Amino acid sequence: MSADIAKALDIACATHAGMVRTHNEDTIGADPSIGLAVLADGMGGYNAGEVASSIAVALITKETRELAGKLEVDHGEGIDESAVAAEILQDSIARANSSIYHAAGTQPQYAGMGTTLVVALFTPSRISVAHVGDSRLYRLRGSELVQLTRDHSLLQEQIDSGIITKEMARRSQNKNLVTRAVGIEPSVEAEINAFDVREGDTYLLCSDGLNDMVEDEDILLTLSSLQQNLPLAANQLVQLANDNGGRDNVSVILVRVKKTYPAAQGLLGRLKTWFGKNGE
Numbered sequence: 001m002s003a004d005i006a007k008a009l010d011i012a013c014a015t016h017a018g019m020v021r022t023h024n025e026d027t028i029g030a031d032p033s034i035g036l037a038v039l040a041d042g043m044g045g046y047n048a049g050e051v052a053s054s055i056a057v058a059l060i061t062k063e064t065r066e067l068a069g070k071l072e073v074d075h076g077e078g079i080d081e082s083a084v085a086a087e088i089l090q091d092s093i094a095r096a097n098s099s100i101y102h103a104a105g106t107q108p109q110y111a112g113m114g115t116t117l118v119v120a121l122f123t124p125s126r127i128s129v130a131h132v133g134d135s136r137l138y139r140l141r142g143s144e145l146v147q148l149t150r151d152h153s154l155l156q157e158q159i160d161s162g163i164i165t166k167e168m169a170r171r172s173q174n175k176n177l178v179t180r181a182v183g184i185e186p187s188v189e190a191e192i193n194a195f196d197v198r199e200g201d202t203y204l205l206c207s208d209g210l211n212d213m214v215e216d217e218d219i220l221l222t223l224s225s226l227q228q229n230l231p232l233a234a235n236q237l238v239q240l241a242n243d244n245g246g247r248d249n250v251s252v253i254l255v256r257v258k259k260t261y262p263a264a265q266g267l268l269g270r271l272k273t274w275f276g277k278n279g280e
Contacts (some may be wrong), residue, residue: 006032006056009254014238019246020210021078024250025049026207027115029057035122037253038063041135043181044113048104052115052183055103056096060119063092083120084196085128092132093117093182093190098199100183114181115152117190118149118205121253127197130190134176136211138219139195140202140227145220152180176208176248179189201257202227204239209250213241230254 009032017024025042027050040056042049067088073145096117116133129137134151150156154177158164172183182188202223210219226233234252241250 003036006232008259009035009122010258011037012254013236013252014234015251016238016242016249017135018243018249021052021249022046024051024249026249027053028251028253029061030253031061031127034065036061036172037120037197037205037255039135039205039207039250039251040117041133042113042115044110048110048113049115051103052100052113055100056115056117057180059096059099060092063095064121067091079211081123082128085123085194086192087179089119089121089130089192090190093120095186097182097188101186102170104183110155114183116178117182120199120203120205125197125260127203128192128194128196130192132190133181134208136206138204140204140220140223145216145223148193153178161225164189165172171197197257199257199260203255205253207249207251209248210237210241210252211251212248213246227253227256230256
């Protein structure tokens with residue numbers, strides 16, 4: 001397997017149950033060798049949310065490798081890397097959804113479980129982002145912090161329709177009402193978008209336990225001052241959420257693009273370079 005992506009990315013993760021919850025239903029995973037970061041915020045009865053989020057992260061990581069290895073038709077130059085990444089993400093999320101839905105339907109202790117999800121898949125010059133629910137992805141580029149995902153939540157729908165303002169939403173008691181989640185229905189539609197990647201970018205994946213507790217301005221300040229030390233930045237963001245009340249589990253994954261890296265020639269070459277044939 002080529003180490004191009006692993007050498008190009010710095011990744012740091014942190015997660016904590018928070019100051020109120022007795023256990024952590026968030027699950028995080030990252031694999032620099034395939035340019036993948038996954039964060040899931042589980043929901044359900046006792047421990048069921050943790051089961052749902054764990055299934056999602058494990059299956060998406062596994063399926064991403066396997067689906068990339070099975071794409072065996074080389075379409076030559078000019079292939080749309082974002083379209084390939086979107087196909088991989090959609091298929092892997094669909095399989096995770098089916099697995100969680102089946103477990104919830106066949107094991108009474110897991111009835112009604114589900115999870116929100118945000119996934120980042122880095123390919124040469126691009127990042128493909130899939131999300132379901134209110135787990136988010138932000139990008140710090142220069143001095144500007146931008147939220148690249150849009151929450152699938154009742155609050156976001158109310159903001160979009162003009163019923164409430166963003167300031168009113170921050171004070172709302174309905175922050176956890178998501179309109180879309182993995183594992184709740186037989187199928188789920190993940191929202192997938194692709195963005196250009198630049199050297200020096202820092203990407204933040206987070207559960208709502210961070211952004212509900214920490215203002216975007218404080219997230220920006222922390223990332224701007226600590227982006228050269230990602231583990232410290234990740235831990236500091238979690239600490240800020242807990243210092244502000246820590247009412248929910250809080251998880252973050254930080255990915256910094258240290259340098260750009262070239263694409264291999266052709267689809268098969270790219271996939272072998274990025275992901276490794278058969279997960280080698």
